[in-house]
Amino acid sequence: MALNFKQETFRDDYSYSNSAHAIRRFPFPFAEDQYMYSVNIEPHTKGEPGSVYEFPFDIDEHYVAECLDKEITLMQDPGRYHALPHMMDAQWDFLELTMTALANDYPEHFSLSRNGQTWTWDNKPLGVCDTFTFGDSSTLVREPFDYIGRQVQGDFVLLDQRDGTLYADAGIVTSQADWSLAFNVGMSWKEWHGPVPRATEIGVMDRALKYLLNLQLANPVRRLNWTMTVNPRLDTSPENYPYWGGDRNKVNTDNVGDLVNLRVELQSLFRLPRSNAIVFSIRCYLMSLKDVTSYPRWAKRLHRVQKTMHPDLIEYKGMTKFHPIVVDWLSKFDDGAELGIGTHPE
């Protein structure tokens, strides 16, 4: 099915919105009334047709607008892309993985033809068509990771595996939930996860690392993470915090449903073949609280999860200022009826 790409913005006038179809397929992350911080890693296998899990890299109606937003962010701050020199093999691995997946899963929008090392990539929605030599960076306008990273929704970090840990040695990061690539590049797993609150279960990060060190080719994994963002803004980076931080003061009882967005990250990890590196893909989905309430089941669930959140986590996710307003607003949608386990909308 061909996608209808929307014209919309993730900054200034924030014209971003979700169609009924996008709402329905939203990766709602709460299966139970209580939220627990955990590793919750599962195999990234093919999901239901139409769901965000159908393909390894999900492309949706926001694709074109999101790529445009990425361009703006990268133009204003080239430091959002960084790759240490030893990551070149991983860059080509990433390019192969994403181009192959997109051409295979969305043939009406993307195509890739390979003739030995000479590849032609045709990206119709963005109007990009290039022929290059696989493995030779000089045949592309940018480094391979930068080139294709701009053409896939989401953020990507390439992790090098050595000395029994993972190092974040390359990244293209324009829609992050408050962490800085320029600051974090080259960090080991432990350093990277330095500022995580106590409320996170002890040992969670160590166990996740152990698991990822053994991640296998052709067996990617995924997990969901979430937070809330004021306005449908992709670039909630620390770099631009002076420009968006003040928005947290604007939330009130009347506008909370429109202004506050549930922000869900579909994080997936793939082992790369030639470099033995890992791609950490962070795909961001935004949905206003009002849209969440299109499905009463979701509204009730969200209310209960938020009501019982640990204050440390609320602080960690930067929601302290507006969180009480959110809980109060959501309470109107919660009749207390029992909900079964599961994230489904109805």
Next chain:
Amino acid sequence: MNMIDVKVAAIKQVTPLIKHFTFVKEDGSELPSFSGGSHIVVALDADGRTYRNPYSLMGSPTETDAYHISVRRQENSRGGSAFMHENVSVGMTLKITHPVNLFTLAKMAHKHILIAGGIGITPFMSQIEDLKRLGVEYELHYAFRSYAQAAFVDELKKSCGSSLYCYGDSDGERLDMQGLLSWQPLGTHVYVCGPSPMVVSVIETARNLGWPEHSIHNEQFLSPPVGEPFKVQLAKSEIEVEVPAEMSMLEAIEAAGVKAEYLCRGGVCGRCELGVLEHDGGLEHHDHFLTESEKASCRKIMPCVSRSKGKRLLLDL
């Protein structure tokens, strides 16, 4: 673990003890690319059981129309290598895992010293391809019993040129480890694969010279050792499994139809780790994964290589 079906396309007797196998995809399509130093696990059904043995991939990581492995016939083989030598023939189909790399090159090193003993040359065969492609400085030091029995010397001469140094024991040629490792520029990493005395000697020499730990790498796959038979009870599956002397605990568990995790089957990766709930008489740890204190606690075991000292184990599986 999803396996790949391959067909044996060619078998070559390289030396009296070593056979080289070429695998291709059954449908002729390409196999996955991999990184130098990777291995695959080959699954073989024979005598009513499944052998799963890890072997290093030898070809160039960029040529993926075929995979290449070499198997040395082990004396006292528990079956795996003997079976590969005697029963595997051209045209047969086998199942293999996707490549896994537990012996990677350090990408930030300024120079690489590779030291191989005998059949330990295999993981380096793919690594030198990566090193040549990346244009990084390296030396390959290859020690063996005799030129007559050494595999791939001519091939290596051709591909490594002056970066290859050979040492034939029967010709009185010895590798001077101390000399080699005391005169390397900063940023050098050393890698060793071969018989265990050689591995130990490289590690010790480098350490004594003050090489930092992270610049010393070794690959030492263990074949599951033969031991005394014992019983394992699986707490969750609620079954009891006999582990015969010449079978590993992991193989016995798999043979009983219980799904168990694994990657290397050589005591290195840590994937197969199981919790020990009860034991009578201690554990016989053979792996390189658990720390000394974990081993002493007797609460964890790596069933791919380790065994029970007593008659019975209760596992959390």
Next chain:
Amino acid sequence: MERGYWIKSKPVYTSLVWHEKATSHLVLATGIGGMAVLKLFQQMHPRQPVTVLYARYAQMDADYSETLKKVVPENLYIFKFEEALLASLKEILPDTRMGLRLYVAGSEGFIWDVAGVAKQFGIDDAEIMKELTDTLARSVYCVHCKSVTRNVTTNIVPCCGCERMLFVRDHFSRNLGAYMGLMVDAESPGELPAIEEIYP
């Protein structure tokens, strides 16, 4: 900082102790760091060759160069400025072999300047023994304009690049040799918490 909350990115510094296993030793220090070098030689004079580079500048009133001359038998080089010491380090390392052990004593800024040079020669900072002397002053990286403000002793500091008031976080980047500074009053302009000297 909260109790029991250990930020893993924060470097841990120790006292200098000779590595027993080594081919040669290279000791670098500034200012009060000279004392750490003297203590090192109190432990023993190693069998392997030792080179000491010392810069007096960091704190004028703490100059150990005279005492060092008496204690360090040979290969002692004294510099007036840190920069000259680092330049000399760059000349020494290319001719050095594996088995070299590095020891650094001085301010955090100096330690990570040395680590930065060593990295170019394939030496990982984890291999360097580091002793923090002189001061707890921090280098602070402004996440907004990317400038680094050096010698910060307070919890909040104006950025030397963009002049925003930065809160000094406990998150450290080895690559940059600096702590993260984040605008403190972005959500409520002009509202500043008390500024206190906590890294004297």
